[in-house]
Amino acid sequence: MKKQLGPSDAIFPVPAALIVCGTNENANIITLAWVGIASSTPPTIGISVRQSRYSLGLIRNTGEFSVNFPGASIFKEVDYCGITTGRRRNKFKDTGFTPMASRKIKPPIIKECPYNIECRVSQEIILGDYVHILGEIFESHVDEDKVDTSKRAGFDVLKINPLVYFAEAREYWSVGEKLGYGFNAGKDIKKKIKKP
Amino acid sequence: MKKQLGPSDAIFPVPAALIVCGTNENANIITLAWVGIASSTPPTIGISVRQSRYSLGLIRNTGEFSVNFPGASIFKEVDYCGITTGRRRNKFKDTGFTPMASRKIKPPIIKECPYNIECRVSQEIILGDYVHILGEIFESHVDEDKVDTSKRAGFDVLKINPLVYFAEAREYWSVGEKLGYGFNAGKDIKKKIKKP
16 A cells, blocks of 8 residues: 655655855855756756755856765765855865866866766756756766776776765665666566566 | 766766556556656656657656656566566566556556656656656655654655665665764764864
């Protein structure tokens, strides 16, 4: 049996991603869970920001932002950047995060996040109190000590130790164990079906 | 030091969500990782589908779809629905998944997925080979045995045992341990900053 919970924005898991906007001189960090890939061709990310947020103006000023994916060990810093406004605080200074120059955009990336992407705004869609911003991805970075060329992604998920978030539950989690591989695990079912 | 990996659609974690489209009579399931919340007001989800996919026509026919979030134990069935086309196979039959009537839309939900949402298409954006579909969320369902009214989300993440996916790495994972709470864990840093 199922219980109905009404219209809800609870989905899981989601990233707790750190969006950096502005320039090296006035860079700000905002933590967002409303982050997903919108296309693979060209690689495009969708992020959604409340219209009242300070970061929205900074994103619009440059038309650019970086998205920084944290490891589980820095979940307190991640949360801090979500509950503090850049109008009054320098979140790089407060968290001890180090801005690193991007390759193709003005906003920096965060050194302490193991994986980072550089994006340029391609489209904005107003949805109620939120702006859904589509950004084309022009570059990605991974910590050199997490590189593993034997892995399909070019890095080792375990070394990244990614942070997992459950937005409506408001819970931060680590990953547990690797269960199997995409485009592969389902072959067991294909085999069973083929048997007479 | 960082290594550059070029333009990439790798972000993590992402859901491996089962989208159901069509009607009870011709329902099909498609597994998508390109799933994220686009707005909280009104609750709106964004899903991205390759234009060549069979399911796209089914979604357009009714203007409706359900999104079903699986537990870790059914990762093989989840993968099967991603590597098999509904043009030739009945994926409900092949996986043993049970369609349950939705409350507000024609496509059913999947009983074996602990959490389910019902959506109506509000907008379509063409992005290269993909269609980014925005769908307003009108209803959500959770298994009664996962309900926990002491939890903020109304259900227990641990009982859901959610499936976590790393799209570019193509790896399915379970969750590990709960690290802390959103809108709370960052307060430790706030306190430190306030100290003289």
